Amino acid sequence: MTEKKKIRHILGLSGGKDSTALAIFLKDKYPNLEIEYFFCDTHKELPETYDYLKRIEARLGIKINYLGATKGFDYWLALHSGYLPSPKSRWCTIKMKIQPLEEFVGDDEAVSYIAIRADENREGYISTKPNIKPVFPFREWGLVKADIMKLLEDSGIGLPDYYRWRSRSGCFFCFFQRKYEWVMLAKEHPDLFAKAVEYEQNHEDGRRYTWTEGETLLELLSRKDEIIVRHHKAMEKEQKSYANQSLSEVLDKVLDQEDEESPCLVCHL
């Protein structure tokens, strides 16, 4: 008689707060559950994200599998003839997030834990592979953002350091970034901003791509004073409306207001 294969339990960490809080939550609720943690590495994450992942591993005593580690963004960009990904052409999530996950699972039966909160109206990435069953523990248990913040604080892991100026995990050049976050990338990581500019410009045949709609990063940066002033005004207004909010909550809300696009369902959890 052939032995029935074990069902695998998998949790994708994005380097963001919600998936981290889910790892903390599950470890506490189901200490004996053998969870395989993974991170789909584009090789273009912020240094703060890599530091955060190390902090999670150390605090929770877990091992994170880095998927797609041999093929990062530059490999796939070359295969796409230099076409930068964009909200309308998101080859980056397919090649660097979804495919590595599906290869990791193969044909095994797996339960995939997804960190969508009870106060969110989005679905997250649900694999179309029938052997990967998505579950939403925060929804089932009714956990909202305040609960997530508490889990992070109580665990000693806290928020990722980039949270001072950016509210989402993902590549340093992610096109879902808001204008203020681009300005802050230039301030916090001038080398990475310069690299993002290089990706826009580096096309020998004269093609022109921009990460943000309607302007190049250098054009955006030339408007930085205006962008910062607008951001500070929005922060002040938000702080006045709800006096008891933490700065990170205010930043989160203000950046959300600037958003024209929904966040990436695969990368920003």
Ligand code: SF4
């Ligand atoms: S973080 Fe942004 S750029 Fe990176 S893979 Fe996700 S959607 Fe693409």
